[in-house]
Amino acid sequence: xxxxxxxxxxxxxxxxxxxxxxxxxxxxxxxxxxxxxxxxxxxxxxxxxxxxxxxxxxxxxxxxxxxxxxxxxxxxxxxxxxxxxxxxxxxxxxxxxxxxxxxxxxxxxxxxxxxxxxxxxxxxxxxxxxxxxxxxxxxxxxxxxxxxxxxxxxxxxxxxxxxxxxxxxxxxxxxxxxxxxxxxxxxxxxxxxxxxxxxxxxxxxxxxxxxxxxxxxxxxxxxxxxxxxxxxxxxxxxxxxxxxxxxxxxxxxxxxxxxxxxxxxxxxxxxxxxxxxxxxxxxxxxxxxxxxxxxxxxxxxxxxxxxxxxxxxxxxxxxxxxxxxxxxxxxxxxxxxxxxxxxxxxxxxxxxxxxxxxxxxxxxxxxxxxxxxxxxxxxxxxxxxxxxx
Numbered sequence: 001x002x003x004x005x006x007x008x009x010x011x012x013x014x015x016x017x018x019x020x021x022x023x024x025x026x027x028x029x030x031x032x033x034x035x036x037x038x039x040x041x042x043x044x045x046x047x048x049x050x051x052x053x054x055x056x057x058x059x060x061x062x063x064x065x066x067x068x069x070x071x072x073x074x075x076x077x078x079x080x081x082x083x084x085x086x087x088x089x090x091x092x093x094x095x096x097x098x099x100x101x102x103x104x105x106x107x108x109x110x111x112x113x114x115x116x117x118x119x120x121x122x123x124x125x126x127x128x129x130x131x132x133x134x135x136x137x138x139x140x141x142x143x144x145x146x147x148x149x150x151x152x153x154x155x156x157x158x159x160x161x162x163x164x165x166x167x168x169x170x171x172x173x174x175x176x177x178x179x180x181x182x183x184x185x186x187x188x189x190x191x192x193x194x195x196x197x198x199x200x201x202x203x204x205x206x207x208x209x210x211x212x213x214x215x216x217x218x219x220x221x222x223x224x225x226x227x228x229x230x231x232x233x234x235x236x237x238x239x240x241x242x243x244x245x246x247x248x249x250x251x252x253x254x255x256x257x258x259x260x261x262x263x264x265x266x267x268x269x270x271x272x273x274x275x276x277x278x279x280x281x282x283x284x285x286x287x288x289x290x291x292x293x294x295x296x297x298x299x300x301x302x303x304x305x306x307x308x309x310x311x312x313x314x315x316x317x318x319x320x321x322x323x324x325x326x327x328x329x330x331x332x333x334x335x336x337x338x339x340x341x342x343x344x345x346x347x348x349x350x351x352x353x354x355x356x357x358x359x360x361x362x363x364x365x366x367x368x369x370x371x372x373x374x375x376x377x378x379x380x381x382x383x384x385x386x387x388x389x
Contacts, residue, residue: 046134049077049132050080053124054083063145075155085116122232139208161248166210170256220245293320293356318347322350357385
């Protein structure tokens with residue numbers, strides 16, 4: 001979600017195109033002339049549409065568009081750009097690349113709206129998709145840079161997994177920013193793409209790397225258009241899983257993923273993400289369990305307990321921990337409860353607790369101690385435990 005789109009709520013103002021008015025003709029993939037207002041189905045489809053929302057991305061666009069020009073994919077491509085009320089010269093920069101891109105065989109579709117305020121990244125992505133005609137969609141943030149083999153390798157993976165979101169490994173820029181997050185993106189195992197969807201890192205296949213078939217997007221989508229503060233990528237990601245969608249990752253690094261202060265990620269609060277995660281965990285996991293243990297008797301474990309539905313709170317048979325001081329207390333009393341007497345949940349040493357577990361200890365933060373403790377119990381992730389933090 002680093003597209004550089006500063007999100008605002010939708011304001012209902014009609015769109016206008018950066019291209020000539022509707023009755024004019026334009027050139028799209030394959031050199032066919034098409035009226036601007038004609039239905040999408042009547043246009044000649046290309047293999048891959050690169051979907052790019054833009055908002056005040058002028059300083060990154062040259063590098064981004066040069067990388068698109070250098071793709072080694074031999075199929076047909078188009079670039080679909082929707083400008084979300086940029087106040088810089090983003091539109092002019094995109095238009096400046098049109099001739100080179102079209103000479104390379106990449107058709108360029110651009111449009112915008114005439115509102116003074118941006119409508120948000122979800123809206124801009126939906127518009128860029130609706131005006132495109134590719135059989136497959138390659139999502140590209142305007143501040144990121146794709147490596148030359150990205151479209152080719154993800155297209156090949158998508159042919160094998162047509163009902164999946166396809167990702168890839170990334171290089172984070174500047175180097176060393178969000179070090180733990182980047183390591184997680186790049187080292188998470190294939191099976192963990194499904195088991196770790198409840199963690200605070202968000203989608204296990206990160207949005208800036210997404211590639212999928214148009215058919216799959218249409219089954220799952222569109223993106224939420226709530227605007228600023230709405231994690232449209234996480235909402236779509238969970239909806240894809242609800243629809244039975246798969247997740248896959250190309251093992252190579254195919255994207256330079258930029259971190260900066262203007263990224264839209266920063267407009268979404270932790271609490272918004274947290275509530276979505278708790279609800280999805282209850283829906284997908286806890287509804288299937290008769291009882292479970294929360295691994296962490298501290299702040300994060302207790303917060304999860306308090307956030308559960310009354311039905312799922314009753315399923316918590318214990319907290320477990322390694323902290324002797326917490327274990328000595330014997331119980332966690334849920335003081336906010338209206339029940340009399342107030343619920344008391346035992347606090348055990350993790351070796352005395354029983355699976356299944358919801359683990360509320362952050363991954364990669366205990367010097368390997370958590371991972372060693374888990375391994376010592378010979379448990380299976382996705383069956384005996386799920387990571388939540």
